[in-house]
Amino acid sequence: MSQDVALDHVTMRFGSVTAVRDVSLTIAAGEFFSFLGPSGCGKTTILRMISGFMEPSDGRIRIGGRDMRGIGPNKRPTALIFQNLALFPLMTVADNIAFGLEVRGVAAADRRRRVRELLELVALPEVADKKVTELSGGQRQRIAIARALAVEPAVLLLDEPLSALDLKLRQHMRAELRAIQRRTGVTFVYITHDQGEALTMSDRIGVMSRGVLEQVGDGQTVYDDPATAFVASFVGEANRFPGTVLDAADGRAAVDTPFGRLLGRNPRGLKAGDRAILFVRPERLAVAPDGTADNRVEARVSHRDFEGAFVNAFLTGAGDRRIVVQMPHLGSEPAFVPGAAATLTFRPADAVVLPPDGEA
Amino acid sequence: MTGVLHRYGPVLTGFIVLVVALWVVMLVVLPQILMIDFSLRPMLPPSRVGGPEDVYTLANYMTLWTNTIHLGIFVKTIWASALVTAVTLAVCYPMAFYLAQVAPKRRLPTFMMLLVIPFWINEILRTFAWYIILAYSGPLNNLLVGIGILDAPVRFQGDGSVILGMVYAYILFMVFPVYNAIESLDRHQIEAARDLGAGWLRIHWRIVLPHARPGIAVGCIMTFMLAAGSYAVPLLLGGPQSRWFTEVIYNWFFEGGNWNQGAAYAFILLVLCIGFILLMMRLFRVGLTDIAK
Known part of the structure; x- marks a missing residue:
């Protein structure tokens, strides 16, 4: 029997510090929801408020x-x-x-039966007496x-439970957690600072920064259409081109950057003269064979990291700004010889123009 | 041993071993052997020591079982010490839990100081303070009569005040081991139990107490030993009816002049205390290594 969790203008203050600021959100029954953010962003505080170890200073939790x-x-x-x-x-x-069944006064025989079932569920039937x-x-x-799960909770809260495991096991446990969630149908509220975990497991993700819920959406929305500069830089890698908006029309904005005029989507409706940052994902940058594209960035290769399936090239452009390009290793990608000049291009649809943090 | 040898070299290691051995032999083993020897011989005037009557006998050990007054005091000392231990634990466990898990860390030094400061004063003086507080015309009686709880002053001196005085005297020996044990308990264990629905009683019974078991065992052993071997507290706070076995031993040595008999009594008390330690270790299912921690 899973239930929904509703946060209604929840604020938590510790003395003069506001750990969680006016968070409103409904997590649907049976949903796998992740709070994603760096340490100290307030996500653990939210979890402790939902579990009842803290009472919000303001607002309601239902x-x-x-x-x-x-x-x-x-x-x-x-x-x-x-977490531990x-x-x-x-x-x-x-x-x-x-233990939870003992607390609820469940008879010993029923407890044993339930323990057996649960050990089956987590695929460890042999360890009961260890x-x-x-x-x-x-x-x-x-x-x-x-x-x-023994106490049949309506909502299961998980506080970075995979952080102590090694990489292989962590990836395996992601799939396992997701499978257990599907099988039991319990609402999962998951806390993590690992975007990979959040993106692979969750139905929806809430990205948090400094106590504020910056954006809620499914993984692809958060990655492709970040609502704020923080989300764009925290979820996945992103190249940043700060500047001033030159003109905006038809949902696009042109930004005057140290690399010249660059064009991107303008979801926040910035106007000419606004300060802005244009974000482009490393995998959306291409090395231009010719010079016809809208967005051109001149840069110089500093080094290349070979990752197997991918090649990451690090370049520096105007004002020593670092630019990362990621390409699949198909054998046909450019050599990226250190010191060589390169022209990078991207489609305006692959870039997003957002106001800098703290000015929205 | 090889570790010590490796670290300090043969000369220093030899010196350390020699000093420790000397210390153990001179200060622990020899006096005890002497006392055992005393306890197994009859008391004789100096002229007959070494004579035909000076033979080994268990007579001194038998005295206690035939002297009903001494036996009564012995039994009472044991159960009263056990009672002191139980009361001390009951007082100290909540205090230790509060200090270890609840109190804000920055307040801890203050609380510790408050606990330790009274122990800068000599035990006899502290006990004497209680003697004054509990006196017939002392402040406690004056207060109770003054606010109308009592019609007339009460004679507190007796078993109750002895137990009170001892609980006060030995609090630290219980608080610190129990505090140390509870302090090492991960707070998340308590939260996990609570999250799974447990009330406070069950959390203590199933999580905190089992974890604190070695600390509780150490505290109980120390408190019991100190209580059973206490001399000043019963002397000052006890009434005529509440004599302690240590007073009987003292009297054999220094008033009866019968060291042989006194030594035998002292050994009976020692054996009993060792028995108590073993019982506690069994009861709390802790080994010597747990206690050494």
Whole structure:
């Protein structure tokens, strides 16, 4: 039985510091929602407010339509998976999973049956009698999930649970988490600073910066149509060309940059004279064989990183500005000899013009 | 051992070992052997020491079991010490939990100072302070009579005041081990239990207490040993009916002049305390290595 989570003008202040500023958002029942942002952006504070360990200074949190004010974490229909998992080291795996059921007065036989089911769900049927300390990192991860799901929460809250795992395991656990979420249908609220995690797992992502929810949308929207300069630079790599808007028409804006006049989409409706930054993704830049395109950037190759499937070329242009170009390694890409001059081009549709941070 | 040898070289290692061995032999082993020897011989006038009557016997150890008054005091000392231990734990556990998990870190030094400052004063003086507070015409009686709770002053001196005085005297020996144990508990463990629906009682019973077990065992052992071996507190705060076994031992040595008998009594108390330690370790399922931490 999953439920929706509604944040209604939620603000959290610690003394003079505002950790979360006026966040309003509804996470649908059964959705996999991620809060993405750098550390200190307020995402963990939001999670702790939803779980009940903190009360918002202002605003309401509703779960399944019920106002959660004054309801402690032990009475909320949520379960939290901690960053360090917080499994109980003195109990066996089975006792860990059964803890929430024990609290609810479930009979021993039913507890055992439920523990078996949950261990099946997380694909670890053999470990019930082991100690938590005998498990590997990935196994512990799954036990933490099983323990949280044992109480049949309407909302599962996850606080960067994969951050302690190595890369391979992390990628495997992403798929696993997503599969468990689909199978159980529980609303997942996931906290991460890793955009890869957020993009691959989530139905929707809320990008946060300094306590403000900058943008909410599915992964592709957030990546392709960032709403703010912060989102454009935090989610994925982006080349920045700051300048002043020369003229704006038909949803496009021309920006006067150190590289000359560059044209991009203008979703925020900036007007001539506004300060602006034009963002272009590294993979949307091309090396021009001729000189006919709208947007031309002259630069000089400084070095090249070979990543296998991709080649990243680092160039410097006017005013020592760094530019990154990413190309698939097809064998036909330019050599990017250090010191060589290159003309980069991009389509106006592949660039977005946004106001600088703190001026929107 | 090889580690020490490697770190300090043969000369320094030899010196350290020698000093430690000397310390153990001269200050621990020899006096104890002497006392065991005393306890196993009858008391004789100096002229007959070494004579035909000076033989090894268990007679001194048997005295306690035939002297009902001493046996009564012995039994009472044991259970009263156990009671002191239990009360001290009951007082210290909430305090240790508060300091370790609840109190803001910046306030911690203040709280610690408040706990430690009274212990800068000699134990006898501290106990004497209680003696004055609890006196028949002391401030506590005056206060209670003054605000009308009591009609007339009460004689507090007795078992109750002895236990009170000891709990006060040994609080630190319980607070610090328990504090250390609880302090090492990851706060997320408590939050996880709470998040899974547990109330405070269950969180303490299932999460905090099991984690603090070694610390509680150490605190209980120290408090019990100190209480059972206490002399000043029962002497000052006890009434005529609340004598402590240590007072009986003292009397054998310095008033009866019977060192042999006193030594035997002291060893019975020692054996009992060792028994208590083993029992506590069994009860709390902790090993020596847990305690050494």
